[in-house]
Amino acid sequence: MSVVLRAQGLHKILAGDVPTTLIKDVDLEISAGEFVCIMGPSGSGKSSLLYLLGLLDVPTHGTIALDGVNTQGFNDAQLTQLRLEKLGFVFQFHFLLSEFSVLDNVCLPMRRLGRWPEAQCHERAMSLLTRLGVAAQASKLPSQLSGGQRQRVAVARALANDPLILLADEPTGNLDTVASANVRQILHDLTRELGKSVIAVTHDPKFAAGADRRINVVDGQIDPDWQPL
Ligand SMILES: Nc1ncnc2c1ncn2[C@@H]1O[C@H](COP(=O)(O)OP(=O)(O)OP(=O)(O)O)[C@@H](O)[C@H]1O
Numbered sequence: 331m332s333v334v335l336r337a338q339g340l341h342k343i344l345a346g347d348v349p350t351t352l353i354k355d356v357d358l359e360i361s362a363g364e365f366v367c368i369m370g371p372s373g374s375g376k377s378s379l380l381y382l383l384g385l386l387d388v389p390t391h392g393t394i395a396l397d398g399v400n401t402q403g404f405n406d407a408q409l410t411q412l413r414l415e416k417l418g419f420v421f422q423f424h425f426l427l428s429e430f431s432v433l434d435n436v437c438l439p440m441r442r443l444g445r446w447p448e449a450q451c452h453e454r455a456m457s458l459l460t461r462l463g464v465a466a467q468a469s470k471l472p473s474q475l476s477g478g479q480r481q482r483v484a485v486a487r488a489l490a491n492d493p494l495i496l497l498a499d500e501p502t503g504n505l506d507t508v509a510s511a512n513v514r515q516i517l518h519d520l521t522r523e524l525g526k527s528v529i530a531v532t533h534d535p536k537f538a539a540g541a542d543r544r545i546n547v548v549d550g551q552i553d554p555d556w557q558p559l
Contacts, residue, residue, distance in 0.1 A: 331361035340392035352378040353550045365528045367538040370547035376531040384497040385409045418488030422500040424480040426472040433468040439490045458486040478509025498530040
């Protein structure tokens with residue numbers, strides 16, 4: 331299996347009167363099509379690690395290679411471009427743009443990347459919304475959707491640019507039980523069907539149960555001795 335993301339010697343230290351170490355000594359490889367869940371106690375550094383892996387934050391030391399590209403020394407514009415091309419994000423809160431329709435929310439990252447002409451952006455967006463069961467909501471505003479529908483649109487948006495890796499931070503954390511089960515199922519089934527790698531932070535044992543690999547973060551480090559139940 332080819333490696334799509336390789337993190338080596340990651341450290342994240344916050345400067346201050348007393349420097350705080352958020353992440354230390356993390357080495358991690360993610361294979362193509364692999365579904366990995368990051369688990370661990372609250373405040374252990376799971377989101378901090380995900381933000382580093384997703385190039386939303388820059389490590390104090392260490393390197394991250396994405397699809398064979400070493401990102402060390404990249405400036406903001408280069409990191410943004412690489413994220414746009416290779417990564418999709420789903421957060422606990424949907425972060426859809428409230429003044430844009432559902433369809434436009436999914437088209438926006440495609441327009442930004444410029445890989446497809448406008449007609450194809452629409453076609454791709456509608457196809458994703460259909461697969462996620464929210465095509466009927468395409469012309470609505472996010473405020474007119476239920477929480478579960480909004481999160482499904484957020485998944486469609488994350489997949490819009492056909493990313494190599496989908497990164498998710500507590501994607502079912504803000505949903506009721508039924509919507510949570512639905513989004514969980516979709517994330518597992520659709521990403522496998524599309525052959526995406528997934529890195530997901532979760533507290534949800536049901537979500538983690540379907541993963542290929544579960545890692546436990548404790549005090550900013552991957553616990554090498556941890557055995558999932
Ligand atoms: N920008 C920051 N400034 C100061 N402290 C921070 C910052 N970002 C994170 N922290 C601290 O770093 C630690 C790890 O935070 P992080 O959000 O990564 O944990 P987590 O494992 O994702 O937690 P949770 O499961 O509660 O979401 C926490 O103690 C948090 O308060």
